[in-house]
Amino acid sequence: xxxxxxxxxxxxxxxxxxxxxxxxxxxxxxxxxxxxxxxxxxxxxxxxxxxxxxxxxxxxxxxxxxxxxxxxxxxxxxxxxxxxxxxxxxxxxxxxxxxxxxxxxxxxxxxxxxxxxxxxxxxxxxxxxxxxxxxxxxxxxxxxxxxxxxxxxxxxxxxxxxxxxxxxxxxxxxxxxxxxxxxxxxxxxxxxxxxxxxxxxxxxxxxxxxxxxxxxxxxxxxxxxxxxxxxxxxxxxxxxxxxxxxxxxxxxxxxxxxxxxxxxxxxxxxxxxxxxxxxxxxxxxxxxxxxxxxxxxxxxxxxxxxxxxxxxxxxxxxxxxxxxxxxxxxxxxxxxxxxxxxxxxxxxxxxxxxxxxxxxxxxxxxxxxxxxxxxxxxxxxxxxxxxxxxxxxxxxx
Amino acid sequence: xxxxxxxxxxxxxxxxxxxxxxxxxxxxxxxxxxxxxxxxxxxxxxxxxxxxxxxxxxxxxxxxxxxxxxxxxxxxxxxxxxxxxxxxxxxxxxxxxxxxxxxxxxxxxxxxxxxxxxxxxxxxxxxxxxxxxxxxxxxxxxxxxxxxxxxxxxxxxxxxxxxxxxxxxxxxxxxxxxxxxxxxxxxxxxxxxxxxxxxxxxxxxxxxxxxxxxxxxxxxxxxxxxxxxxxxxxxxxxxxxxxxxxxxxxxxxxxxxxxxxxxxxxxxxxxxxxxxxxxxxxxxxxxxxxxxxxxxxxxxxxxxxxxxxxxxxxxxxxxxxxxxxxxxxxxxxxxxxxxxxxxxxxxxxxxxxxxxxxxxxxxxxxxxxxxxxxxxxxxxxxxxxxxxxxxxxxxxx
Numbered sequence: 184x185x186x187x188x189x190x191x192x193x194x195x196x197x198x199x200x201x202x203x204x205x206x207x208x209x210x211x212x213x214x215x216x217x218x219x220x221x222x223x224x225x226x227x228x229x230x231x232x233x234x235x236x237x238x239x240x241x242x243x244x245x246x247x248x249x250x251x252x253x254x255x256x257x258x259x260x261x262x263x264x265x266x267x268x269x270x271x272x273x274x275x276x277x278x279x280x281x282x283x284x285x286x287x288x289x290x291x292x293x294x295x296x297x298x299x300x301x302x303x304x305x306x307x308x309x310x311x312x313x314x315x316x317x318x319x320x321x322x323x324x325x326x327x328x329x330x331x332x333x334x335x336x337x338x339x340x341x342x343x344x345x346x347x348x349x350x351x352x353x354x355x356x357x358x359x360x361x362x363x364x365x366x367x368x369x370x371x372x373x374x375x376x377x378x379x380x381x382x383x384x385x386x387x388x389x390x391x392x393x394x395x396x397x398x399x400x401x402x403x404x405x406x407x408x409x410x411x412x413x414x415x416x417x418x419x420x421x422x423x424x425x426x427x428x429x430x431x432x433x434x435x436x437x438x439x440x441x442x443x444x445x446x447x448x449x450x451x452x453x454x455x456x457x458x459x460x461x462x463x464x465x466x467x468x469x470x471x472x473x474x475x476x477x478x479x480x481x482x483x484x485x486x487x488x489x490x491x492x493x494x495x496x497x498x499x500x501x502x503x504x505x506x507x508x509x510x511x512x513x514x515x516x517x518x519x520x521x522x523x524x525x526x527x528x529x530x531x532x533x534x535x536x537x538x539x540x541x542x543x544x545x546x547x548x549x550x551x552x553x554x555x556x557x558x559x560x561x562x563x564x565x566x567x568x569x570x571x572x573x574x575x576x577x578x579x580x
Numbered sequence: 581x582x583x584x585x586x587x588x589x590x591x592x593x594x595x596x597x598x599x600x601x602x603x604x605x606x607x608x609x610x611x612x613x614x615x616x617x618x619x620x621x622x623x624x625x626x627x628x629x630x631x632x633x634x635x636x637x638x639x640x641x642x643x644x645x646x647x648x649x650x651x652x653x654x655x656x657x658x659x660x661x662x663x664x665x666x667x668x669x670x671x672x673x674x675x676x677x678x679x680x681x682x683x684x685x686x687x688x689x690x691x692x693x694x695x696x697x698x699x700x701x702x703x704x705x706x707x708x709x710x711x712x713x714x715x716x717x718x719x720x721x722x723x724x725x726x727x728x729x730x731x732x733x734x735x736x737x738x739x740x741x742x743x744x745x746x747x748x749x750x751x752x753x754x755x756x757x758x759x760x761x762x763x764x765x766x767x768x769x770x771x772x773x774x775x776x777x778x779x780x781x782x783x784x785x786x787x788x789x790x791x792x793x794x795x796x797x798x799x800x801x802x803x804x805x806x807x808x809x810x811x812x813x814x815x816x817x818x819x820x821x822x823x824x825x826x827x828x829x830x831x832x833x834x835x836x837x838x839x840x841x842x843x844x845x846x847x848x849x850x851x852x853x854x855x856x857x858x859x860x861x862x863x864x865x866x867x868x869x870x871x872x873x874x875x876x877x878x879x880x881x882x883x884x885x886x887x888x889x890x891x892x893x894x895x896x897x898x899x900x901x902x903x904x905x906x907x908x909x910x911x912x913x914x915x916x917x918x919x920x921x922x923x924x925x926x927x928x929x930x931x932x933x934x935x936x937x938x939x940x941x942x943x944x945x946x947x948x949x950x951x952x953x954x955x956x957x958x959x960x961x962x963x964x965x966x967x968x969x970x971x972x973x974x975x976x977x
Contacts, residue, residue, distance in 0.1 A: 184697075184788065185844065185845050185852065186696055186699055187699070188699070189696065189852040189856055190848060190852055192852075192855040193848065193851050193852065193855065200653075225649055226645065226649075227645060229645050230648060235644060238635075238639050239636060242639075246626075247632060248623065248624060248625070248626050250831075251627060251828060251829045251830070252830060253831050256597075286861075287684065287833075287861065287862060287863065288863060290861040290863055293861060294861025298586065299582060299583055299586065300581075300582055300583065302581075302584070302585070316858065319855075319858035319859050320858070322859060323860060323861070324859075354581070391581065431644075432648045433648070434647075434648050434651050434866065434868070435867055436863060436864070436866050447582065451590065452582065455582065455587055455589075458586045458590065458716075459586055461717070461720065462716050462717070462719065462720025462721075463720060463860045463861065463862075464687040464688040464690060464691025464692070464717060464720070464862070465684060465687070465860075466685060466833060467831070467833070468866075469832045469833050469866040470831025470832055471831070472866060
């Protein structure tokens with residue numbers, strides 16, 4: 184018999200995919216240029232030219248048997264060393280190569296990090312709004328995910344709710360800053376308070392409560408500020424990173440887990456990840472991509488378009504009367520819908536060829552998410568549609 | 581607390597890795613050219629030039645945002661179509677793209693196939709000699725692996741033992757032909773008999789018993805014959821493939837599951853694999869590699885060196901009095917050791933700078949494995965060492 188659990192999962196439609204497919208179908212009718220598709224978080228800027236140049240050079244100059252050969256179980260040594268060096272220089276950490284485990288993107292990183300610091304049956308806490316894929320990620324490790332309701336004033340952390348939900352079954356807390364879907368960046372104050380509570384909980388329950396920090400948007404921050412580096416605030420932190428957004432390589436599946444050198448059993452966790460891989464059927468990210476990223480990990484794509492798009496959208500939505508907190512990073516914004524039922528709101532928007540995603544699945548009902556990783560020219564054209572939509576459907580402005 | 585299970589796994593040494601590290605260390609003393617390292621199954625021939633040319637062309641000509649963008653959840657459509665077409669042409673199958681699920685090598689393929697057709701607690705049967713990584717692969721899915729003892733006459737399948745071990749808990753049978761470590765290819769007769777027994781068991785227990793066929797060595801076959809295509813013998817077959825060996829791309833993590841179109845629920849299994857990926861933290865193999873392999877999947881590296889090496893080793897070992905069944909494929913050979921304790925045998929061989937792997941971990945105690953994916957020139961030089969080793973330690977020939 185085939186596995187019933189996975190068969191049943193086929194019935195549940197992923198609303199982002201449904202909307203994205205609608206956008207594609209509508210695009211075939213009226214031209215995709217005329218569909219304002221804010222559904223998918225797919226980078227719209229190319230990788231840095233240096234990445235492409237490096238790939239071409241590797242293919243030309245390197246012995247192909249070595250270039251495409253198996254990575255060592257714990258990853259390419261040069262990749263690990265360069266990542267450690269880059270994090271140390273930028274954030275004042277003291278990682279060595281032994282603290283870095285290369286993974287197939289942030290999804291792979293979280294899959295390993297969770298299994299390293301939990302056992303089946305444990306509870307993991309995250310904070311709304313949150314990336315809905317956390318549910319299968321956590322359940323795949325045999326754990327349960329508890330979602331702390333959002334602080335709707337700021338989309339930082341609702342500490343009162345967190346405190347009341349913390350319990351001895353919790354093995355780890357999972358955060359995502361800058362945040363998908365809200366675009367908010369946790370402040371140093373938020374992270375300091377969180378670290379304090381995790382330290383207290385560790386003492387109270389007589390065990391380390393780990394922090395798993397999912398930070399693929401770390402390099403996409405606005406207004407010239409730097410995102411606070413989470414691991415600096417709490418030693419028992421496993422940072423999960425992906426080059427999907429910063430180097431625009433989502434399809435190449437490259438990221439890492441970085442274990443804070445002060446973390447409990449810091450020297451054991453990366454070798455454990457190598458063991459975890461065996462049960463998951465992973466074996467390191469692609470070799471040629473590890474080598475190319477080792478040489479370009481200090482760079483980013485030209486990410487300025489995302490800030491430009493954010494400002495255009497934020498200004499227009501504010502002008503139109505939307506309640507929205509200005510994003511500090513990512514390529515998402517999460518305004519409040521003009522009616523309580525954000526699903527109905529997004530459905531009405533489709534008439535104006537605006538593809539918006541209700542944020543209910545992200546733990547923020549009444550809000551919607553826009554992924555503005557699209558051409559600025561298209562963003563500008565979409566603003567008129569937004570104005571018509573808002574005026575005709577809700578009569579404001 | 582960190583996960584104790586994975587921490588404990590760190591204590592267990594992998595004998596292949598230990599021997600490979602010994603070979604590297606010894607190489608630093610006397611030059612690696614003088615170490616006859618038969619430990620690791622790492623391809624020694626480059627990928628076809630067409631693969632490298634295709635990669636370079638893609639990097640030059642394609643829009644990099646598309647080239648490196650997310651694959652669809654169920655894989656790149658062109659890759660799936662080309663694989664289906666290639667299998668249909670070569671083996672007379674009737675796959676469509678919908679029956680192909682791209683994976684990160686055969687490890688990823690088995691991880692998905694096992695979860696698709698079992699539930700935790702189920703039993704999976706395999707046949708000695710077998711690839712020891714099957715243990716973590718199967719246990720990672722929450723199942724147990726039962727190993728049917730080897731047929732030491734032929735290293736085909738020990739059907740009597742299989743029949744006595746078959747039971748209602750068995751959800752699937754996992755085979756590997758051509759076989760690592762024995763180099764033997766299951767004959768059409770073996771596969772016909774196996775299929776018959778699986779059909780009978782399915783009727784007897786009132787449920788489909790699936791066949792998971794791990795076939796990364798399918799294209800490395802000798803004497804101009806073709807390996808029988810397993811899926812032709814039994815409809816409920818999931819074929820797990822990797823391009824690690826045939827295209828010499830082990831580090832790039834590219835392979836697939838091919839679901840027989842006549843398999844129970846054939847149309848559902850690939851979409852289920854997409855759901856399984858979410859819990860494992862996979863998301864398709866690397867995008868640029870999928871596209872490049874789509875264009876080169878009909879090709880192979882120049883694999884002739886493996887047959888040349890096999891003949892040299894087989895002839896010499898036979899001459900030296902070893903009992904050995906001539907391999908039909910792969911780049912492995914598994915002779916009987918000159919003493920019962922094959923660990924002691926391989927330990928003695930190290931004195932002659934011959935790095936041989938005891939086959940105990942593969943379920944064939946008393947035998948040893950040689951991975952002869954090394955330069956022919958080195959194979960030739962190793963034969964003298966083999967002769968000295970055998971004469972001086974065992975006095976034969």
